[in-house]
Amino acid sequence: MTISQEQATWFAQSFAQLGDNVEHAVLGKRPVIDLVLVAMLSEGHVLLEDVPGTGKTSLARALAQSVQGTNTRIQFTPDLLPGDITGITVYDQKSGEFEFHAGPIFANIVLADEINRASPKTQAALLEVMEESNVTVDGISRAVGVPFLVIATQNPVEQAGTYRLPEAQLDRFLMKTSLGYPDHASTLRILGGGAMATKQINPVVTPQTLVSMTDLAKDIYVDALVLDYIARVVDATRSADQVRLGVSIRGALALTRATRARAASQGRTYATPDDVKALVIPTLAHRLILQAEAEFDGVTAEAVLGQVLLEVPPPTQREAV
Structure with missing residues (x-):
């Protein structure tokens, strides 16, 4: 069922x-x-990869503060254990039963720093x-x-004491992007104190609003020709x-x-x-995953996709709804 124009307008606002x-x-x-x-x-997750000091953590914290839900920050270190993230089951001697102590992953927005x-x-x-x-601990899910969102950050420059994310882990992130340095005008505003501290950000939406927006995005109409375009782009890669x-x-x-959500926005x-x-x-x-020879020659995945977009023609007309 396609959403109405009034719903799309509310979503965009x-x-x-x-x-x-x-x-x-x-x-x-x-x-x-x-x-x-x-x-x-x-209903995806984001990986922010950029050099230190560009605002990765500030972006994640500002988004978390903007939602009237729960948010946590996990500082990833070499000695961090899986139970420190998911939680553990502890035996209570008084009650004689095992109790589950939830980890920081149980939040609406989770910042996985570095x-x-x-x-x-x-x-x-x-x-x-x-x-x-879902989290499965001791056989119980x-x-x-x-809503649930993981925003992870990593520094691509410093490699000492780091572990490269495996492909299976990267594939769990819906998007990977970077902030980069601000332009000259934004830099002047930042230096002049124009940027608000993340702790001063006030919530503007509720978790229920985000859930409603997510449900509306699922009902955005995607023409068969647009779906075919997505399939041809994927095949070309x-x-x-x-x-x-x-x-x-x-x-x-x-x-x-993501295409549906962007259209609604x-x-x-x-x-x-x-x-x-x-x-x-x-x-x-x-x-x-690029060929080793291509990586050696300096070819990037972004360049490959840019060429794919040039070679795969988009549809030029829309079918009737």
Whole structure:
């Protein structure tokens, strides 16, 4: 069932209000803020990879503060254990029973700071919860609730004491993006004290609002020609010469969900090929595994997807609803 225009307008207004609130703390980065919001409303997770001091943590904390829900921060370190994230079962001598002590993963928005500093065993503790929104401890599965968003950060420059995220872990993130340095005008505003501290950010939406927006995004109409365009783009990544492993069906589904959410954020009841184009690189680039020769020659996944978008023609007309 396609959403009404009134619902799409409300969605766009709520989306803009949330983005404006986050932008009080992260100046000059509205496109990245919008990408993170699209990922959240697509029931996905975000990996922010950038050099230190660009505002990765500030963005995550500002978004968490903007929602009237629970939020936690997990500082990933080499000695962090899986139970420190998911929680543990403790025996209570008074009652003679085992009690579950929930870990910080049980929150609406979870900031996984410097995720690549933890061991692969600890990183793997996030695999189930990021895919299924459940945590299994001692054979018992517990839901983390809705909405649920993991925003992870990592520094690509410093490699000492870090562990590279495996491909299975990267594939759990709906998007991977970076903030980059602010432009000159934004830098002047920041230096002049124009950026608000994240602790001063006030909530503007409730978790129930986010759930309603997520449900509306699922009802955005996606024409068969647009779905075919997504499928052709995904197929092209698998046959590209520089690619050893292309985009999986999980990646294709993620792109489709994000396309719906982006269309709703624009106040439309239907998705367009432009929505797909805008999301291809942040949604698919981290899922590509390039040939060793291509990496040695300096080829990037972003460049490969840019060429794919040039070679795969988008549909030029829309079928009747």
